Amino acid sequence: MDDWIAGDPDPAARAELRSLPDAELADRFAAPLTFGTAGLRGPLRAGPNGMNVAVVTRATAGIAAWLQAKCLGGSVVVVGRDGRHGSAVFATTAAEVLAGAGFSVVLLPGPTPTPVLAYAVRALRAQLGVQITASHNPAGDNGYKVYLDGGAQLISPSDREIETAIAAVGPAAAVPRSTVEPAAASTLRADYLARVAALARGRDRDLRIAVTPLHGVGGSAVVDALRAAGFADIHTVGSQFAPDPDFPTVAFPNPEEPGATDALLELAAAVDADLAVALDPDADRCAVGVPTPDGWRMLTGDETGAILGDHLLSELPAGTDPLVATTVVSSRLLARIAAARGARFARTLTGFKWLVRAGEGLVYAYEEAIGHCVAPDLVRDKDGISAAVVVADLAATLKAHGRTVPDVLDDLAVEHGVHATAQVSLRFADPTGITDAMTRLRGRLPTELAGEPVTADDLSTRRGQSRTDAVVLTGRRVRMVVRPSGTEPKLKCYLEAVESVSGRDDLSRARSAAADTLRRGTLFARSLVTP
Missing domain, CATH: 3.30.310.50 (Alpha-D-phosphohexomutase, C-terminal domain)
Structure with missing residues (x-):
C-alpha cells in the first residue's frame, strides 16, 4: 500500500489516498481492476481498483511488455479517447508510456468515437489500439478498451497474459514515458466516414431524421456520415449534442434506460420525423425509434437486429455464402431469417469480441444490447454510426414505396412467427x-x-x-x-x-x-x- 502511494505519479492521487480513513483505504486496495469486457472499467478514484493515472500507466506498461514478448516491439499502436472526465490525461498517459517503450504511437486528436479507433487499428495495420472510454456507464466511471491486430477486441487468454504482465510492473512513477504529440487532423476520420456513407446503397434519400448522441462524442460524426450518404433533413437534440462528461439531461447515458430517449422522441414528434436515432456516449451502439399509430417508440435491439439482418442479406449478390451471427442471449429470429435467405447462422457468447470471430464470410452481427456490426470488413466491432446510416438507407427505401419499419416487423412476424x-x-x-x-x-x-x-x-x-x-x-x-x-x-x-x-x-x-x-x-x- 505504502509503495503504491509513493509510486503514484499523480500528486493529487497521492494526497487523496493519504487522506482516506483506514476502512476506505483498505477498500481501494482490496483488489485491482481486472480485464473484463475487452479491458478495464471502473470508478474515477485513486488506488489499484479505480481508474487513475497510476492504473493506466501500469496497465499500458504491462501491455507494452506483453507485445514485446511476442516480438512486436516498435510496431504501430493507436490511442484514442472519448469526452469523459479523465479521458484526455489517460489517453496522453497511455500514448507516452507506449512511446517510452519504443512503439510508434498514433494519438488521435480530440474526442473520438470508439468505432473510429477500431477502424484506425485496422486501416493502419496496427498491432494494438487503446480507447479510453466507459461507453454508456455513469459519469463517475471511465475505462480502458483494448483492440488487437485486425481491430477486434481483446479476448482470452491474451487478457490473462496481460494481467500477469501488469502485475510484474513496478511503481507507476518509474515507468518510462516519451512525449507524444496528437496526430494532425488526418484522413482517418474522413476515410472512415466516406466508407460508412457508401454503405447506403439505395437511391432514395427523402427521410427526416432526429438524432441524439446523448452528450457523447458521436454527434458530429453521425451527422457528417448521414449527410455524406445524402441525407440532408437531419434534426439534432441541441441540449444533448455537444460532448459533456456530466451527462446533465439523463440519469444514465444509455439509450436503453427508461427516459434516456425522451428528448429524442419529443423532437422526432415535433418535427414530424420518419426515423429517430440515439447513440450511446462513445457511439458504438445505436438505438432506433419509429413512429407508430400509437405514437413514437424505440425498437428493441432484437427488433433492429432482425430488420438489419434481413435487409443486409437481401442486398447480397447471388452465389455468396454469407454468415450472420448473434449471441446466446439474443432472439432466435435471426436464425430463422438466415435459413430463409440461404445464409449460415452462428450463435456466440455475449460480446462483440466473440461475434466478430463467429466465422468466415461474416456480413452482419448484433447483440440485443443495441450493438450492430453492419460492415465487419470496415469495423470489427459494434458501430453505432454505420448502423445509423444503414437503418436510414432502409427507412428511406421503405418510405419511397409507401412502407415503414413497423411494416417490415409485421412481415417478419407473419413469415417466421x-x-x-x-x-x-x-x-x-x-x-x-x-x-x-x-x-x-x-x-x-x-x-x-x-x-x-x-x-x-x-x-x-x-x-x-x-x-x-x-x-x-x-x-x-x-x-x-x-x-x-x-x-x-x-x-x-x-x-x-x-x-x-x-x-x-x-x-x-x-x-x-x-x-x-x-x-x-x-x-x-x-x-x-x-x-
Whole structure:
C-alpha cells in the first residue's frame, strides 16, 4: 500500500489516498481492476481498483511488455479517447508510456468515437489500439478498451497474459514515458466516414431524421456520415449534442434506460420525423425509434437486429455464402431469417469480441444490447454510426414505396412467427447474492416455464469458448437465459416468447399471447432473488 502511494505519479492521487480513513483505504486496495469486457472499467478514484493515472500507466506498461514478448516491439499502436472526465490525461498517459517503450504511437486528436479507433487499428495495420472510454456507464466511471491486430477486441487468454504482465510492473512513477504529440487532423476520420456513407446503397434519400448522441462524442460524426450518404433533413437534440462528461439531461447515458430517449422522441414528434436515432456516449451502439399509430417508440435491439439482418442479406449478390451471427442471449429470429435467405447462422457468447470471430464470410452481427456490426470488413466491432446510416438507407427505401419499419416487423412476424423479447435485471447490494442465486437455480433446474415444458442447459459445464456462467431454459414457445452481468452487480434474465402467426389478421392475437408468456416468465425471473 505504502509503495503504491509513493509510486503514484499523480500528486493529487497521492494526497487523496493519504487522506482516506483506514476502512476506505483498505477498500481501494482490496483488489485491482481486472480485464473484463475487452479491458478495464471502473470508478474515477485513486488506488489499484479505480481508474487513475497510476492504473493506466501500469496497465499500458504491462501491455507494452506483453507485445514485446511476442516480438512486436516498435510496431504501430493507436490511442484514442472519448469526452469523459479523465479521458484526455489517460489517453496522453497511455500514448507516452507506449512511446517510452519504443512503439510508434498514433494519438488521435480530440474526442473520438470508439468505432473510429477500431477502424484506425485496422486501416493502419496496427498491432494494438487503446480507447479510453466507459461507453454508456455513469459519469463517475471511465475505462480502458483494448483492440488487437485486425481491430477486434481483446479476448482470452491474451487478457490473462496481460494481467500477469501488469502485475510484474513496478511503481507507476518509474515507468518510462516519451512525449507524444496528437496526430494532425488526418484522413482517418474522413476515410472512415466516406466508407460508412457508401454503405447506403439505395437511391432514395427523402427521410427526416432526429438524432441524439446523448452528450457523447458521436454527434458530429453521425451527422457528417448521414449527410455524406445524402441525407440532408437531419434534426439534432441541441441540449444533448455537444460532448459533456456530466451527462446533465439523463440519469444514465444509455439509450436503453427508461427516459434516456425522451428528448429524442419529443423532437422526432415535433418535427414530424420518419426515423429517430440515439447513440450511446462513445457511439458504438445505436438505438432506433419509429413512429407508430400509437405514437413514437424505440425498437428493441432484437427488433433492429432482425430488420438489419434481413435487409443486409437481401442486398447480397447471388452465389455468396454469407454468415450472420448473434449471441446466446439474443432472439432466435435471426436464425430463422438466415435459413430463409440461404445464409449460415452462428450463435456466440455475449460480446462483440466473440461475434466478430463467429466465422468466415461474416456480413452482419448484433447483440440485443443495441450493438450492430453492419460492415465487419470496415469495423470489427459494434458501430453505432454505420448502423445509423444503414437503418436510414432502409427507412428511406421503405418510405419511397409507401412502407415503414413497423411494416417490415409485421412481415417478419407473419413469415417466421412473433418473437417477443424482454429483459429482467435483478440488482444485488452484495455481489455474493448473485452467486447464491445461480447456485440455487442450478440446484433446482426448472422443468417448466410460463406453463410450458423446458429443458435446461448449464453453459458452465461446456468446454472451450462456449463455456460461460449462464443457464438456458428452452421450450417450444418460450426461452430464458439467466446470467450474471459482466459489468454491474446484477443478475440478468433474457426472455423470449414465440408465437406462430397464420396471417396479418392473426398478428394482434399472437402478440398478445407472446406478451402474456413474457409476463409469466418475468414473474419466474423475479423469484430468483428469493432464497
